[in-house]
Amino acid sequence: MTTATTTTGDRPAPADGEPVLEVRDLSVTFTTEGGTVSAVDGVDLTLGRGEIVGVVGESGCGKSVTAMSLAGLLPRSAEVTGSVELLGRQLRGAPPAQLRAVRGNEIAYIFQEPMSSLNPVLTVGRQVSEVLQVHERMSRARARERAVELLRLVGIPSPERRVRQYPHELSGGMRQRVMIAMAVACDPTVLVADEPTTALDVTVQAGILDVLRGLRDRLGTSILVITHDLGVIADVADRVVVMYAGRVVERAGVEELFVHPRHHYAAGLLSASPTPGRYAAADDRLQEIPGLVPTLAEQPDACTFADRCPAATDRCRSAAPPLAELDPGSGHEVACWHPRGSTPTTDHPAGEEDA
């Protein structure tokens, strides 16, 4: 098994392909009985061809909502604004039929719980082949043959036998491979993997991540990995987007972020995790940062992390810092008034001192 430390070195340079997915100023609010709740606020995201981008953050930070909103998978109670462009085509607000043609075909999803995300009463073969029947207009027999090939592609042994089995007859890792086979059936441009390894054993996790990397290398699939696990990010991602309370707080190449985290939240995440390349133990996640994730609605005009931040000042509580590059051309962006590693005189982003 490849360890993360060795792969980090020979990873392709970030953003080596033209952008296939561009998200601009994406916001999502949910209407509930208690009023509206903002889940995602002004998120920008770019995914290049053949690139793996990791979106990391604590549970409730809006990363999954962002992922679901890409192909219009949010419930009706969600109001989505902003722009989601796939190869130049606007998806936000597109008619349902058009979105259905994109889902599972150009944008495909892998979900967290491979048990509950597979239909318990349909054979895995059926669940894989129905995607092909819908999008590739394959006959049932042809789709079934192709399903066998796909299961083999994702590393499922004796796929001829497996296609006839039901999800509960497979192990967790095998189920997740089935999910992946389903997702890549139509050779999607973008693969969204929402916590693809969270429910799995550490050894199984590594296998699944190998499969994802292999897909990118062989098929050129662009992959968005949503996770709370920095170990996963370190293992597969080229670039990282750190989200906190519905906003992007930092964006950088993976090594840059792990070596020089500029946002205090990102730094907190890293110190709460083992060093890059080693998987976080199950009980050693991100809880070490004191305080709770606020809901965005509580602080529209403030840095959402201010209450938990060791470097917070009055300014952090009165204005939200914009996401901007620290050093022009570096590609390392951070949304912080007092980024780490800066002297007070070179205060970011406008260089102001708020003594």
Place this chain on the structure above:
Amino acid sequence: MSVDPVLSEAPARPDGPDHASGSAAGPRRRVVRRLLHNPLAVASGLVLVVAVLVGVLAPVLAPYTAEATDFGATLAPPGTPGHLLGTDDLGRDVLSRILLGMRASLLVAVLAVVTAIGVGVPLGLVAGYFRAVDGVISRLTDLMLAFPFLILAVGLAAVRGASLGNAAIAIGIAQVPGIIRVVRSDTLRLKSLDFVAAAVVDGASDLWVLLRHVLPNATSVVLVQATVAVPAAILGEAVLSFLGLGIQPPAPSLGTMLAAAQPFAARAPWNAVMPGLAIMLLALSFNVFGDSLRDALDPRGSRR
């Protein structure tokens, strides 16, 4: 870890019920508040209160006695002076008989449901709490289910004669399995909770734990089950009396009224229509109120 809370549950999620103590005043007040905010619950509740009052006061409210015949006005249509809802083939006042019949329906329903709760709750508690007797009680439940209430009533009528009491017993026994089932599963659930385990660790006897900790917390499921059982019992009484297996004529019962109306139904349809509407109104208000109560008790909010 689960998916983001926004997706997995409504952000404005009401807090779960407080199972930590027997006297859960907070949740109880919330249930009442939720009921008061539900127009259907308020309406059905009002109808129920009126129906129960009518049942209790029927002998006072009814303009005539059940057996008073007026041979001068047989099969009089509704609106006839002195007979608001008309009369039957013997000239008996339909309104009076409906009021008294509702009283009988409610009486049988209460007897049946009290019987069912009296038998079902202890069995359910024991089945859920002591694994050793669970199997025995399950077989007993299967056995009871194997005799549909009408067949049970037929058997009882054959052995002991048809009467109001036997009808109530047959209906009550038929409802025991349902009570056992909900109490058993709630007991299983409560048994696994910390406060019960804590009581056991403290050296409380099984009986004490069952009566002081499990039973009070199981009241809400029994209450919901009872609101389903009462309308079923009302319908059951009507069926048995209609067939002659329940309340015996000339005693007033909505079921016997329907049976008596059958031969004259074409000539005097009100005789056949009115008592049925009365049964439906009673059963419907219980069912609507029961649904509202279940919604109000459901920590997930209005769901089913």
Place this chain on the structure above:
Amino acid sequence: MARYLATRAWQSLLTLVLAAVVVFLGIRALPGDPALALAGEDRSPEALAAIRSEYGLDQSLPVQFWQYVTRMVRGDLGTSIRTGEPVSEMLRTALPVTLELSLLAIVIATLLGVLAGVVAAVRRGRPEEWVANGLALVGLSVPHFWLGLVAILYLAVATNLFPASGFVPLAEDPVANLHHLVLPSVILGTGLAAVIMRQTRSSMLDALSADYVRTAEAKGLRPRVVVTRHALRNSLIVVVTIVGLQLGALISGAVVTEQIFTLPGFGKLTIDAVFQRDYPVIQAVVLVTATSYIVINFAVDLLYSVIDPRVRVAGEAA
């Protein structure tokens, strides 16, 4: 699965034996001398003695029970006091009527109930859900025998669209047979339809919020396919068990429905027997009902393990 089925089979058998004991003791609990009750009109000492030896009433209780069971297993259910006919023969003519009525009612109730339940769940919070919920509540609350009376009054008698009563055997004239059974089976099916609708709606709501439905949506399947192939398929598993559990209510309902539409079925036989104190018939009716309930629920368990792959394999693993 074999083990699961073996357990269920054993439990069913045990319940069956217990049911037989209950019926057996019930007959012995008759007031006075059971021989007198079983004798009917002819109460001469010779006739009573014959009955005592036929029913083994002069033997000890366990011996009597054994004789009773062996007679039942042989299909000898005794002789009707009223008609002198063998009870098994009376059942043979009555049961097909009830069976056909019940089957039709189940089919109608399942179609209506599942359809309304799916609509209510899919169109949640819209007028369609309110209508479906309201209809289900009325279906649960309406005394269906009264609905039958009203239907006869306003549909059969007034319009002559349907016959108000009577029965034509299926073999004789299938069209007339159906014509006679439409109204009774719709009436009998109302309560069951309401129960099925509520169960379907509730399971569908669960299914529609399940992760696998989100997966199906993420695959780009059409909503109709998501609802039918993914959500409904899972929901129906629960619905099947509900139909099994509602069998008792259905049998009770069939008795009354037959009485109202004067169908010469099992229910009519039962009620007539009660009023004529035809004990051998009552005993047979109670026993046959209990047996069919137990057997059919065992069959539902079998069916359940066929349609739910999880049960199938969980049992194999056990």
